[in-house]
Amino acid sequence: MSVKNPGWAGETGEFSHLTEADVRGTDFVGERPVEGGHPGGACSYPYHLADKDPEAPLFEGPYRERLDKILSRYPNKQAALLPALSLAQEIRGYVSPEAMAEVAKELDLSPAYVRGVATFYTMYNKAPVGRYLVQVCTNVCCNVCGADEVMEAFLDATGTAQGETTEDGLFTVVEAECLGACGFPTVVQINERYFENVEAESVPSILERLREEAAVAASSGARATAAEAAGQGREAPVAAGGSSGEPTSDADGEEA
Numbered sequence: 001m002s003v004k005n006p007g008w009a010g011e012t013g014e015f016s017h018l019t020e021a022d023v024r025g026t027d028f029v030g031e032r033p034v035e036g037g038h039p040g041g042a043c044s045y046p047y048h049l050a051d052k053d054p055e056a057p058l059f060e061g062p063y064r065e066r067l068d069k070i071l072s073r074y075p076n077k078q079a080a081l082l083p084a085l086s087l088a089q090e091i092r093g094y095v096s097p098e099a100m101a102e103v104a105k106e107l108d109l110s111p112a113y114v115r116g117v118a119t120f121y122t123m124y125n126k127a128p129v130g131r132y133l134v135q136v137c138t139n140v141c142c143n144v145c146g147a148d149e150v151m152e153a154f155l156d157a158t159g160t161a162q163g164e165t166t167e168d169g170l171f172t173v174v175e176a177e178c179l180g181a182c183g184f185p186t187v188v189q190i191n192e193r194y195f196e197n198v199e200a201e202s203v204p205s206i207l208e209r210l211r212e213e214a215a216v217a218a219s220s221g222a223r224a225t226a227a228e229a230a231g232q233g234r235e236a237p238v239a240a241g242g243s244s245g246e247p248t249s250d251a252d253g254e255e256a
């Protein structure tokens with residue numbers, strides 16, 4: 001483990017005795033990344049899905065259970081709108097007007113209300129994105145540490161303009177505001193994973209690593225759409241992260 005970057009959220013070893021199962025339990029939907037850092041961070045990515053499926057039904061099977069679980073935590077349905085939208089995005093990869101309408105129906109809200117909320121937040125994708133959504137923080141701390149160069153390097157290496165998806169469907173690169181890990185600039189969030197201390201020079205190896213990860217997942221049969229993965233609960237090996245340009249933590253994770 002690198003001294004420069006001890007890992008997710010400043011993990012300094014006090015949780016190193018925990019296994020992934022200790023942290024997140026075993027009753028999750030989907031699969032975790034092939035490599036995702038210390039198991040202590042596992043609580044933040046229990047529902048990572050390799051492939052989104054724009055055609056997948058929303059809120060069926062295990063996803064119905066998760067929606068019910070979400071609803072049980074709030075005083076009324078309206079209050080559960082943000083996590084319900086997140087769940088829809090997790091399944092389909094983005095929140096289309098149709099998905100917004102389905103969420104509205106579930107929560108007894110008007111489609112216009114849901115649309116107003118969903119379009120306010122940039123974290124809800126309004127259009128399909130690549131398998132890996134690369135979000136480069138260009139806010140102040142990262143900016144003074146070379147974020148613009150990192151952004152440029154991602155766009156050059158993928159041959160895309162910001163927001164475009166590569167032809168192979170793997171990458172979409174976008175700019176992000178502060179990702180809340182300002183001590184480790186430049187920070188890049190790729191799907192749920194954080195890559196910290198990223199420099200322009202490390203960009204090709206990060207992309208290569210992700211290509212390999214996608215290839216391994218495809219060849220091992222681990223890739224699955226939301227519908228296929230539901231209830232299967234496959235696990236992949238845990239690998240330690242933490243050095244410059246390595247994935248160090250996973251963000252978000254609504255219901256552990």
Ligand code: FES
Nearest residue numbers: 137142179181182
């Ligand atoms: S400024 Fe980049 S994470 Fe805060």
